Amino acid sequence: MPIPYQIVVCGSVVPDPLQTLEPITTPAGPALKNELMLPAVLDPWAGHALFEAANLAKQHPGSKVWLVSVGPKAKLQQVMMTVAQKVPFELIALDGPASGFAESAEIAAALAGAIQAIPGLDQSRLFVFGGWESASRGAGTTMQMVGELLGITDQFQGVDQLTVRPDGSFQALERVEGGKHQVSACSALPALLGWATGNLPEPPNNPQVGMLNMRTVMPALQRAKPVKVANDGVAFASVSLPKQRRATKIVKDLSPDAIAQEIVEWIGKE
């Protein structure tokens, strides 16, 4: 009989990937210029984790998915109107920063606290999912600390595939150097998986799923607890964006090989 899993996904909002980001210094520390005006999306790595969680839950009747998010409440509300149409989940919202300039230990503590407060959590059926890092600006440390705070010692980062077995054990494929995967077997839960891309496409929008999710999303946002991130003891030596250079060229009827060759030459100019 399939195990009904409890899958908690940690994930928050990031600026829509195509936006132009400009770091600025404020009295409270570094920030992104006009961040609240930028369109936001669910962090793509966390999105993969959520879709994998929903897929796992679908295959194991009785399973449940929670999405735990720390972010500005207004932005969370906005992003949830897109995410909530994708897959069923229950939202646990925490009203706090999602700027990328928050100390990851403090964010991890807030997430772990929210997970521990979920009623009826059963460690023997518990998967904690998240992105292995934030797609735009994460330190790649948050999920690891969430696991440590929850006492979960079986952790896997950069996961592309999860195969669960009827006896409760599972196999995880983690990304390693050279485009290869490390294959790990784990005999029992709880476990924490920081997902890379996984293998699932983004689910289509389903209005019925959206309606179902909204029964919990809006109440969760209304009772979202504030999370204060003091960044005590953290000093930002410098903040910069990755160097980028853009060149646009319109070509027609060029072969893929020729396009690849041009790109290689262009990169070589750097």
Next chain:
Amino acid sequence: MNVDIVCVGFGPAMGGFLTTLSKQLLKEDGTPAVESVAAPGMPPQVICYERADDLGFGVSGVVTPARGIKASFPQLDPTQIPMAAPVKQERVAYLLDPIGASRRSLTLRSADALIRTCRWALPYEYQAVNLPWVPPFLRKHDGLVLSMGQFMQWVGAQVMSSGTVQVWPSTPVASPLLEGDRVVGVRLIDQGTDKQGAPADGFMPGMDIRAALTVVGDGPVGTIGRQLDEHFGLPEGNHQHDWAIGMKFVIDLPPGADLEPGTVFHTFGYPEPEIFGFMYVHPGRIASLGIFVPSWFDNPVRTAYRYLQHWMMHPYLWRYLEGATLRSWGAKTLQESGRRGEPHLAGNGYVRIGEGSGSTNVLTGSGVDEAWATGTQLAEGVLELLKSGRAFTKENLEQAYVRRRRTSWVEHEGRVAERARDGFQRGVVTGLIGMGLTGLTGGRINLRGRSMPPYRRLPTVERYYEGRIPPAEIAKLRVECAKKGASLSGALMDQAGWPAIPFDGKLLVSHQDALLMGGKVQAPAGYADHVIFLHPAVCQQCDVRICIDACSGQAITPGPEGVPAFDREKCVYCGACLWNCSKPSPTNPERSVVDFRAGAGGLHSAEN
């Protein structure tokens, strides 16, 4: 799926509707003020579907009197809305042609010469004349400068936090559900299809959303509104012949550009006399600026983007803009027929609000405020019907909504404006005089002009450039451009004397870079193409193909066998192709051979 009210499109009209409605669906104790039929025991289930990938994507920056908006939010504090500022000063300027490439009539050339001769006696600066006073009908005194994207995001947050209304972005609506002449809901777009709409991986057929009332506020080129117009026709005497494309930049002003937030510029006269310009200054050294290219600008190879760049470089504006940086870019169709473009406002099970319902005032150039007001009027009517337990029949909706609208300032001022722009059908100078007469006499005196579908206005390229570019030269350019796959409009503008744009990589960028850097245009996979050339044989015979030059995103290009090709990944959903087409549909002479259907993706900027 069954709901009580399904809404199509989240623009200012729907913002007004949902803001007003959501405040009154619950009593103070949290119990339903009215009970849902679709979900007994609950308040009415109200769902709004928005095509764009997020709220506020793809709408435009405005200056608005904001009467309707302020009525909905009496305590409105503009500082709470990003990029909002009270209007502080307004200027209207006539721009002369500083480079001599503009296609000006003898009358205008004479006027220009006179202005230059007498400039010492005029409020002349930087090759422009400031109008000594702004006509009252154009003033937006006490109004607001807004980024509609930011404003709609703010409104979305307000209405959704009420918990009584759901607004779902990224969900295009494909068609109305019709049972005879009754609208019983909408069908959402198919997902998981190939470009032709055939089922592919992950196919999910568009779901039917059935509702007692369908509220259509999908704008001037919205697919549901147009399908209803196809089915029901327009009221006798009404037409939708007049359009414009608005193309704009949002920029960071350079250091030293000394402009107060709330400053509003309107320009006319350049780059072509038919093209109007605007610049609105937001807080934080941000400005929205752009041009309107109307359908009565009879250039058969009109392209807004290059004209926009020449307009920005006019000395009157360039003194503020040199050194600025592009933040966002976008384009949008405007329905310029105004009150005379009004469709049937209500029928059994459906109502129309906003710009697509003919609410825009074509005299004052105001659309957002009017659209918002029609939404609030509908909400009051819907609440009246819900509370009295009356059905959403045509008769009841006429009484509860249309009657409110007919007795409101939207209707009164729309009637005054109705014929304000008729004169433009005969030329720019006649049009400007006509607008002035209409505005100053409260609509009692108007200049006449016969409005025609855009395709009937368009001359040949040879005719348009008569006396400026010889036909043989045009023929040569045609062949060269076809060979290179290059834009004919660009080549003709070069030939007509327009200088090359000196790209600086910041503000003056290529059209494609504007798409990527400013519009951040995206097209998710799994959806069918939404621009369709319905009659390929007609396209093959077409020697104008204005759809290619007029496409705001360069998404339409020369295609195989003479039929234009469409690239969904560049489309910004402006809808210019729909009305710029130079050929009438063989089945409906009021429509063109281009169809503009529901589709996903588009602009990813909320600053427009």
